[in-house]
Amino acid sequence: MSTPATAHPTKRDQAERAMRHSWFPVARSADLETPQSAVLLGERLVVFRDGSGTARVTARRCPHRGADLSQGVVNDGSIGCPYHGWEFDGADGTCTRVPSLADQSRIPSRAAIRAYPAVERFGHVWTVLEKPVVELYDPVEWRDRDLVWLAADPLDSPTGVAAAIENFRDVAHFPFVHKVSMGPTPEVVEPLEVRRDGVDVFMERRLDASSGDWAAQGDCLMSYHCSAPGFASISYHYEQAGLRVVAGFPSPVSYEQVRIFWGVANERDFKGDSLEECLRVEEMVYLEDMPVVEHLQPREVPWDAEVPEFSVPADLFTLNYRRAFGELMNRTERLLAGEHTPARN
Structure with missing residues (x-):
């Protein structure tokens, strides 16, 4: 979430808000053979390449029991949790599979992780936490x-x-x-x-x-x-x-x-x-x-x-x-x- 605006924010407050609305790299493209962990302004992220070769950035915590998704595996377009195998779509964060369920239509409707924009440029994967205030660097x-x-x-x-x-x-x-x-x-x-x-x-x-x-x-x-x-x-x-x-x-x-x-x-x-x-x-x-x-x-x-x-x-x-x-x-x-x-x- 964005840092709440205050009546008289300090310049530091404004700087922190500006960075949450700015693009930053979170991994090298060359490292995406396996999921990579990252932290951006305190947000714990996982960076991975899905089955189609597209770089993805999502929240790292599995909402089932809190496992670290950077320890998981990629299955087609989803990142799989290493603890119980729950899978989450890299594009929109929705839960796509719960292995313990015989009926996949019973996946909890709110079971999802946050997905972030991901762009590869200059040999790195870039993301932004909130609506960007400027476009990604293109000198x-x-x-x-x-x-x-x-x-x-x-x-x-x-x-x-x-x-x-x-x-x-x-x-x-x-x-x-x-x-x-x-x-x-x-x-x-x-x-x-x-x-x-x-x-x-x-x-x-x-x-x-x-x-x-x-x-x-x-x-x-x-x-x-x-x-x-x-x-x-x-x-x-x-x-x-x-x-x-x-x-x-x-x-x-x-x-x-x-x-x-x-x-x-x-x-x-x-x-x-x-x-x-x-x-x-x-x-x-x-x-x-x-x-x-x-x-x-x-x-x-x-x-x-x-x-x-x-x-x-x-x-x-x-x-x-x-x-x-x-x-x-x-x-x-x-x-x-x-x-x-x-x-x-």
Whole structure:
């Protein structure tokens, strides 16, 4: 259920509501040979591929005696409970079979589980808990590209979604956190040219391939894109090799805990390193971040100014992301008031 609206909700209240109405990944497509468990904003889910090959997301608790459906098996279009074999349709959650009943017409009419939307994109299965306030991420810069994706092993981090996205898109921490993966980088950040369009934020920078595994393909133009609440990508445009990308999608287990789903993609005719090598290099960056961000205080962006923060021009991109998240909050409030339909921008 949606978080109830209050007369004077805090920004944190609005952020939590906005996330319940936003798309997040809950599993890698490559893992769906067996049902997968997931938790999204406290909701216990099971993700599976039905007999027709369609990804499904439903509640994980069997309403008979509370067994975990992620331990069950898939039968055609249904997920079967491991305890007593009750089966539930992956599309609408209705109970389709109770093995102990001789007469299947006597299945309890209210025996059902909640089914959620499921979309496969970027090598992952995405869902949304409530009516979406914006459509699932579909970056315009990738629409005409033939990208081949490789989903990485997800990472767990004791931070909120916004704090995780800000870490991905912060450019001032490189010389202090990424000395190994990126090599020496200037401490002084050049003036940033940032553009915000609704819930999307864009920026371009040049990458100098002078040192570090980070830049093994040569000089390139980096196109940064993030979108509220939980999408962050870099598209690397190499003059000779072509296009490769990295994207992160932190998914909130709770308000202050994320599972970071992420992956890399190369254009099909990319002439540089393999997907596996690109993933190895990008994983170095993620793993260098983790020991620092896991100690952030507070664990999420202080939307209600509960602690003081001070910003400088190098924070221009992340400040615009906060404005984009604020726009998402406003759209969610309008959606709940019946004034808005989903749109990406």
